[in-house]
């Protein structure tokens with residue numbers, strides 16, 4: 537097996553980075569017309585800056601108002617409009633669904649893509665894949681693209697104004713990166729690009745975890761006060777770049793598969809991706825029989841950040857056998873990343889670990905009555 541490391545061509549981050557969007561695109565040799573797929577808040581916050589920065593760099597552009605769901609119909613609609621403008625580069629600006637749509641449209645049209653996340657809520661912006669959900673919000677499949685984004689540009693002044701819960705969710709997603717990478721590296725299994733891991737990807741995954749523990753609480757406080765601090769800068773890099781490179785180039789294991797399982801029941805649909813991944817991580821650590829001290833470090837972090845660590849916390853007030861079975865069956869479906877674990881994972885083992893995670897999570901929650 538060859539080792540494969542996959543990353544965006546360029547990653548640019550900082551306060552008011554949007555002001556440099558045109559120059560960064562120009563430096564990469566990208567050419568217009570530009571087709572911007574943008575969510576509502578991105579249009580409100582960034583439209584005036586796009587006019588300046590893209591105008592200065594000589595790009596003509598069109599802004600497309602994203603309609604809220606990364607569905608097959610929305611991808612087709614955006615593509616038709618992009619074709620009508622003779623677009624030569626696609627820019628996605630907004631949350632995860634906007635960026636997923638932008639990557640899908642760019643892949644369909646074989647065009648370069650620029651991702652400008654307005655949230656640091658997941659590990660997806662740097663990757664060459666999208667997660668597709670059905671119309672009920674249940675995980676459907678991963679969609680893989682040939683190329684990673686040409687540019688990922690993260691404006692931390694925009695992230696500082698985003699809801700704190702979404703930054704915390706991004707930390708939940710990023711928290712699993714190192715543990716899933718460690719499992720994949722240990723088992724010598726294939727990463728998300730079909731190759732083996734590298735020293736680089738594993739080191740970045742570890743740095744992701746260390747950065748979360750060091751800066752997570754301070755970064756959350758910065759966003760609660762809508763300010764940009766060095767801790768927030770480091771944490772945004774961990775949630776977006778380190779977690780993205782770590783998961784794509786080292787691989788996923790039980791935590792994300794349990795997330796996919798949790799989406800199989802409607803109870804969890806109000807919860808964010810990273811909140812469910814955080815719970816999935818507890819399940820993974822229990823399945824793997826990891827030491828108590830490691831579990832306690834993770835639980836302590838989740839509690840301090842205010843991330844859920846119980847079934848009730850992720851919306852499952854009444855964990856019936858039928859619900860647990862639906863979760864475990866989806867999590868262990870053929871091809872799921874849970875099979876990257878170095879032992880056979882059965883439906884029963886997942887049900888037991890899901891319940892055991894809830895039990896340790898309740899003890900942790902009750903011993904830290906108020907978050908932080």
Ligand SMILES: [Zn+2]
Nearest residue numbers: 658659709813
């Ligand atoms: Zn994720």
